[in-house]
Amino acid sequence: MHEKTSVRALLGALLVGLLTVGLCGGTARTAGATGGGPAGGPPSPGCSGPPGGWAFSIAIDPRRTDTIYVGLHGGGIIKSADGGRNWTPANTGLNDLTVMPLVIDPADSRVIYAGTHVGIYKSTDGANSWSEADAGLTTRDVWSLVPDPRSPGTLYAGTAGGGVFKSTDGARTWSKASDGLTNLVIWPLAVDPHHTQTLYAGTFGGGVFKSEDGGVRWSESNEGLTNRRIYSLAVAPDNPATVYAGTSGGIFKSDDGCRHWAPPTNTLSQQLVFSLTVGPSDPKTVYAGTGEGVFLSSDRGQHWSEASAGLSNRIVWPLSIDPQHPQTIYAGTLGGGVFRSTDGGQSWRAVPAPLANQVVFAVAVDPRNSATLYAGTAGAGVFKSADRGRNWASINTGLRNPVIKALVVDPTDPMTLYVGAQEQFLGSAGGVFKSTDGGRSWVQIGAGTIRRRVFSLAIDPHRDGTVYVGTDGGGIFRSTDRGATWADVSRGAINENVAGVTPIQQLMHPRPIFVLAVDPNDSETVYAGTDGGVFKSSDGTKTWSEVNTGLTDRRVRALIIDPQDSGTLYVGSGDFSDASTSGGVFKSTDKGKSWSATALGNHWVLSLAFDPKDARTVYAGTDQGVFKSQDAGKTWVGVKTLVTAHYVLTLAVDPHDPTAIYGGTEGNGIFTVGEWP
Secondary structure, eight states: OOTTHHHHHHHTTTSSOOOOOOOGGGSOOOGGGOSOSSTTSOOOSEEOOOSEEBEEEEEEOSSSTTOEEEEESSSOEEEESSTTSSOEEOOTTOSOOOEEEEEEOSSOTTOEEEEETTEEEEESSTTSOOEEOOBTOSOOOEEEEEEOTTSTTOEEEEEBSSOEEEESSTTSBOEEOOTTOSOOBEEEEEEOSSSTTOEEEEEBSSOEEEESSTTSOOEEOOTTOOOOBEEEEEEOSSOTTOEEEEETTEEEEESSTTSSOBOOOGGGTTOOEEEEEEOSSOTTOEEEEETTEEEEESSTTSSOEEOOTTOSOOOEEEEEEOSSSTTOEEEEEBSSOEEEESSTTSOOEEOOOOOEEOBEEEEEEOSSOTTOEEEEEBSSOEEEESSTTSSOEEOOTTOOOOEEEEEEEOSSOTTOEEEEEESSSSOSOEEEEEESSTTSOOEEESTTTOOSOEEEEEEOSSSTTOEEEEEBSSOEEEESSTTSSOEESSTTOOSTTOTTOOHHHHHHTTSBEEEEEEOTTOTTOEEEEETTEEEEESSTTSSOEEOOTTOSOOOEEEEEEOSSOTTOEEEEEOOTTOTTOOOEEEEESSTTSOOEEOSOOSSOEEEEEEETTEEEEEEEEEBTEEEEESSTTSOOEEOSSOOSOOOEEEEEEOSSOTTOEEEEEBSSOEEEOOOOO
8 A cells, every 4th residue: 555655755745645546436527417316415425526626747639639638636537539628538447547747659649658656558549548558667656758759669757766767669668767867756857859869857856967868878967056856847949958947946947958057037936837838839938837827938938927817726737738729728737627728828718627636635514504515625725515515616715825734614603614724835834714604705814823834623612712723843723712813832842952841842843733633521631643643631732741652653644532432532543655654543442541453454544533423433534445433443344335536535424414424535526435335
């Protein structure tokens, strides 16, 4: 289960890891076609939105430009043969449905190559079917693919940790081509279109490397390149000495084949640049896809202006220009699906691609109205459904932050919601937002106090207006007046040398607080789950103690308290960035003093939930779907008819109908659990 940890660890620096999850039942669905079951009745098993999702790559057939392919996170590949009006899944033969690079063979557009986290796939029939094409590829996390435009059958692959590989026989076999690369985490690759033995490789932290002999030997080319996290590269088609490099801090430009680099303009100096593309008929025109939308230069990168009108989601990953109609551009977003411009980027409209592959961090059911659901996503903000997930609406007015890590509904006033957000795609800042009208509008609260990304939220069920916030390394905050004011209740420890700070505070404060839980029968007792285990306060957060005896995996991602017997707790552990963690569900029957492993081991457990009418029934969301125990953790069974989603980040059970169980996944949206063995 831990074979993809290198990708997760690296992309964790961005937002969340990338991993293999499946498309709903093998077909994508639109918002109006999700869910199932009679209106007002329990949802049918399967995916239930929200619409949209993450698009990692877009490839346009250069000969038949109405034919478009999109590589998705968790959805595989979809194909349109009519310019984006209609789409079909194109996944036959793919064993991994997270597709990052997707390229068309320049000599035969029926031949397509796809890079995934488990290797490279090749299609020779226009994506109708796929076969593995990675013999000799010793590192299978493939982040980039680029063909040699003048040598049919020659391709280069950039990998996460293995450097560059080369094939000269149409991907049948590969050999390593990394001599001289001191950083082997390769994100983009680019080929000089005139001198195709000249290659450029962008690395994750090591800058740019150049080869002039088809990858036999590489040398560092970083003079003037002050930001060395390279996410994109582009070579000017009319002057291959001009190279653009997109970084986590803007666009650098070289006019001498990467010997020297000029710094970014002020317009883009703070932007994370995921993609760069140069106009095929007008090389003075350059487009950049960034974490804040699309930017356009009409003078070879000297000046830039925003070109994002109509983009409802501005985290833009791939950009692809129609080679026959260069005013037509496609943009893939992280959360909002695919957009198209027909006027050179001046305006954009959503492409009606049937995507339901959102990354969902949080799901909540209205405690008084089971038909109302809320979903917090990575990149598309908050969605609301009024019909048990059959249809969804985006509810982001006033919500500046599109990455929602936590979401809770006030049990005493379900029109009041709180969300914890990450402000920018790579930003360290975050915040808490509140709605008092069921999500129609949001305002930020605690902006002057809570300066870190928010990972967890908890509401005290007995003290009206008391809310807890867990941050990414900034400690725990509490409000007793519905968010009007906040206090740091982890005692403000920042480092080990702060005077008057206890060792426990030193342990807690720098750690990300992944989960918070208030004892349902005692408001003075609060638990915090961190990557260093469980911490407990029994005196209303005046003091904290470490309670980890028997907890052999302390990377805690989930924690729940038995509502009838608050001495019984369950913890879910595991860390996708560390393959050495064993994971599993642990149980305590003495309020956390000691823990024992349950029978569900060898799984990263990312979420937990009780059956609201029977606390002996526990659900666990893991890296391999959902498991259920009906005997308080002694035995577990997996879901029988679950969709092919694997990583289940969050679970919510309808408090009035325990057969309605919702799981938020990493790339498969929300699903409702089906039958059990």
